[in-house]
Amino acid sequence: MIALLLRDLRLAVRAGGGFGLGLAFFLIVVVLVPFGVGPDTELLSRIAPGILWVASLLAALLSLDRIFALDYEDGSLALLATSPLPLEGAAMVKALAHWITTGLPLTLAAPALGFLLSLAPDAYAYLLISLLIGTPALSMIGTFGAALTVGLRRGGLLLSLLVLPLYVPTLIFGAEAVRRGAEGLDPTGALMLMAGITAGSFALLPFATAAVLRINLR
């Protein structure tokens, strides 16, 4: 499993562009929003939690189809399926690799972008925590979506249509936690529920992902 994780990470870093692309996309979305709604600081600071969460969700979505597509094309996915490592484990490692290459950098970059949107000072810690807890769920759910569409030639658009509704609960709890943090309320409830979604996704979705991969490899 660790070997597979390292291989995926190495591929993501060396195969040109994929690694930084999500981050750059995140930056661009966040920069575009003030152009759209105007430079009013008060308004921006009020909608900042939502924007940061939606932007990180879109950035995570952007790199989802890479999770399985290349491995499917060159046959290494079939090799993985026949290897002694259960496919469920491989699915989880793939999700983890996706999180390390997109979710983690997004989490670390988000506070810096919070400055651009004049996020309330109290909210930075909660932004960091909520993204840290929530983005793994995004990666795991996205891995399931990527597995569903891996056999399709143009699965990109369909992938977003399938995955985005599944992101709704995570987004609600994530943005709500940051908003409550910004307003000085107690965000523990939202954070706990989001942690529950992440834990639940990692417990159950690898099985669904592996089942779907087996169907697609048939």
Added chain:
Amino acid sequence: MSMWEYANPKLFMGWTRPVLPWSFALAGVCLVVGLVWGFFFTPDDFRQGSTVKIIYLHVPAALMAINAWIMMLVASLIWVVRRHHVSALAARAAAPVGVVFTLIALFTGGIWGQPMWGTYWAWDPRLTSFLILFLFYLGYIALWEAIEDPDTAADLTSVLCLVGSIFAILSRYAVLFWNQGLHQGASLSLDKEENISDVFWFPLLVCIAGFVLLFIALVLMRTRTEIRARRIRALEARTRRA
């Protein structure tokens, strides 16, 4: 004879042929009676005036939008466990019907909301959950359309239906957390003291029965179409090989 034998496509075609016109006719009778009774022979509500009458479309449509998804879930489970092709096709046939019911519920709700709440749309938990349900339906249908091999498509969509159901329920409770409700609570529960008045209740029951029958009739018809389409594809494949 066990109930599973009805899943044989030939048997299914056999018993649905006489059932289909009857279910359409019954649905038509129920809908006409229920809607005419509801629209013209019930008093206006003392606060809502005549706008209350949209309940005869809104409530049954919303009910069936959810029930259609549940039916798809059960059919998907049967496909995953027992691999009955008719079951997978029935799930596929139910999805567009469910979408239309969801849309009817959303639109009639908006039409009612404009005079009552002063807005066509509010980000109320119930309304939002329905919008999310609509998105789930779209994704499900799109996945069916995208995959060429019918068995692969049936497998993938049934897994999506199972996972989607869990997330749909999660979303339902997440939006409760996210915003306060504007929509009234249930007024048809069997176990509550205060329900809707009988004057509105009986025509509503007839309308609900009509919508249920309509759903059954449409799903049966669409499933029959799917079975025929698949037969044609099989025949074409055979002639191409010959």
